[in-house]
Amino acid sequence: MSSEETLRAEIVAASHALHANGWVANHDGNLTARLEAGRFLATPTAVSKAQVAPETLIVVDEEGTVVEGTRKGFSEMKLHLVAYKARPDVACVIHAHPPTATGFAVAGIELGEPFMAEPIVSIGPQVPLVPFGMPGDKALEANLGAALADADVALLANHGVLAVGSDFETCLLRLELVEHVCKIALVARQLGGPTALPPGLVHDLTKKHRGLFPRAHSGKPGALSAGAETPAEQLVADALKRLG
Numbered sequence: 063m064s065s066e067e068t069l070r071a072e073i074v075a076a077s078h079a080l081h082a083n084g085w086v087a088n089h090d091g092n093l094t095a096r097l098e099a100g101r102f103l104a105t106p107t108a109v110s111k112a113q114v115a116p117e118t119l120i121v122v123d124e125e126g127t128v129v130e131g132t133r134k135g136f137s138e139m140k141l142h143l144v145a146y147k148a149r150p151d152v153a154c155v156i157h158a159h160p161p162t163a164t165g166f167a168v169a170g171i172e173l174g175e176p177f178m179a180e181p182i183v184s185i186g187p188q189v190p191l192v193p194f195g196m197p198g199d200k201a202l203e204a205n206l207g208a209a210l211a212d213a214d215v216a217l218l219a220n221h222g223v224l225a226v227g228s229d230f231e232t233c234l235l236r237l238e239l240v241e242h243v244c245k246i247a248l249v250a251r252q253l254g255g256p257t258a259l260p261p262g263l264v265h266d267l268t269k270k271h272r273g274l275f276p277r278a279h280s281g282k283p284g285a286l287s288a289g290a291e292t293p294a295e296q297l298v299a300d301a302l303k304r305l306g
């Protein structure tokens with residue numbers, strides 16, 4: 063794990079990126095990082111993500127109680143704590159309201175069957191839609207925990223998006239990808255709806271995704287396995303090689 067000082071710089075940079083990308087407004091959005099000994103670094107409530115600075119950050123314990131810093135914690139802290147509990151491999155959590163993905167979430171519309179190859183490799187075959195609940199709602203917490211057991215990014219109905227990862231860059235990339243896929247899905251729906259990929263290909267790409275992001279270990283992306291087994295895996299391995 064990075065040092066606390068590094069994490070403080072990273073959480074500030076990621077906060078500013080949320081604002082710069084237009085994924086939050088007003089005081090929306092919140093970010094946390096796992097520290098040692100059941101402590102979590104967090105952005106405070108009631109601060110624009112553009113204004114987050116190292117001295118505004120707080121540290122909370124496993125109950126969400128502020129143990130360091132002068133600011134107050136945000137009301138959605140329990141959702142972050144649920145994510146860390148459900149996923150011991152996760153080091154960072156970001157919650158935001160990227161407009162198109164949040165549009166799907168507030169419309170209660172799931173992305174459905176996968177229709178592009180790359181997102182399956184990067185974030186898995188499904189982006190779950192967690193049913194609506196207010197902060198503190200036990201059903202919401204249980205549903206989110208269950209959704210994150212098999213996904214790194216989830217839509218929260220009538221609310222927004224939550225992404226987990228081994229670092230902030232990974233969380234931001236997952237948010238970016240889900241927002242991008244939702245934009246594509248929106249256009250495709252206007253043109254008659256996306257065509258789902260063949261199930262066999264989805265299966266192969268899902269296998270590749272699990273190879274790249276083994277959750278049982280450190281949560282860090284694993285190396286691409288040497289011998290690609292199927293044509294789809296070969297395709298992805300080649301594409302990843304070209305991307306460097």
Ligand SMILES: [Zn+2]
Nearest residue numbers: 091157221222
């Ligand atoms: Zn929110």
